[in-house]
Amino acid sequence: AQSVAQPEDQVNVAEGNPLTVKCTYSVSGNPYLFWYVQYPNRGLQFLLKYITGDNLVKGSYGFEAEFNKSQTSFHLKKPSALVSDSALYFCAVRDLSGYSTLTFGKGTMLLVSP
Amino acid sequence: DAGITQSPRHKVTETGTPVTLRCHQTENHRYMYWYRQDPGHGLRLIHYSYGVKDTDKGEVSDGYSVSRSKTEDFLLTLESATSSQTSVYFCAISETADRNEQFFGPGTRLTVL
Numbered sequence A: 001a002q003s004v005a006q007p008e009d010q011v012n013v014a015e016g017n018p019l020t021v022k023c024t025y026s027v028s029g030n031p032y033l034f035w036y037v038q039y040p041n042r043g044l045q046f047l048l049k050y051i052t053g054d055n056l057v058k059g060s061y062g063f064e065a066e067f068n069k070s071q072t073s074f075h076l077k078k079p080s081a082l083v084s085d086s087a088l089y090f091c092a093v094r095d096l097s098g099y100s101t102l103t104f105g106k107g108t109m110l111l112v113s114p
Numbered sequence B: 001d002a003g004i005t006q007s008p009r010h011k012v013t014e015t016g017t018p019v020t021l022r023c024h025q026t027e028n029h030r031y032m033y034w035y036r037q038d039p040g041h042g043l044r045l046i047h048y049s050y051g052v053k054d055t056d057k058g059e060v061s062d063g064y065s066v067s068r069s070k071t072e073d074f075l076l077t078l079e080s081a082t083s084s085q086t087s088v089y090f091c092a093i094s095e096t097a098d099r100n101e102q103f104f105g106p107g108t109r110l111t112v113l
Helices: none
Strands: A003-005 A010-014 A019-021 A024-026 A031-038 A044-050 A056-058 A064-068 A073-078 A087-095 A108-113 B004-007 B010-013 B019-025 B031-038 B042-051 B054-057 B064-070 B073-078 B087-094 B108-112
Touching: A003 A087, A010 A019, A019 A108, A024 A073, A031 A064, A031 A073, A044 A056, A044 A064, A073 A087, B004 B087, B010 B019, B019 B031, B019 B087, B019 B108, B031 B064, B031 B073, B042 B064, B042 B073, B054 B064, B073 B087
Parallel strands: A010 A108, B010 B108
Antiparallel strands: A003 A024, A019 A073, A031 A044, A031 A087, A056 A064, A064 A073, A087 A108, B004 B019, B019 B073, B031 B042, B031 B087, B042 B054, B064 B073, B087 B108
8 A cells, every 4th residue: 555654744944944845655666756735725736746767856836856765755845935835735646556546645734934 | 726616615514414516627637536635634535537437436435426427527425414524625637547647626615514
């Protein structure tokens, strides 16, 4: 079975500082990995994905994520946080072996203070 | 929200009543999904569809049924609503089941009293 862990319920960072939102996963084969963001009272918006190739993936709004196979991690990063980045972030994984659907983590609330 | 609408956006109902939520897409995507979002649980898959009249169960399907008679519409029915089904329900679509990202609708907030 596939699973995703987001070990932090909340991450606090000051505006202008770098931010990291952590995600680790478990699959039996190779993974497809995704990050989504949810603003209050809105649906989820796609940020970026790792399918294959370069381990550093760049996405929307200046976010990037690094795929680390040995550590089974896919942490979301941004060099300089904005107050407007404050939102709920979800990591998701799909196992390439066999047919499976997307499994989401429980989410991490990012709060960026001015 | 990528050509996805959900109706109603808010609903309050009473225990034991049937409820149907509708998801409508204009993207002509093959795959459609219903999730529920609850604090501490993230998003959990209820049912999904991989084509007209083709559906399958997700992680939390008990108490829910779905139907897809047209590519653009995916209905979620709570046969007899219970308070544990109070949640925010999201519909999502994708072109393929593997490498393509899912696009989400705006959600339906359902309260079962």
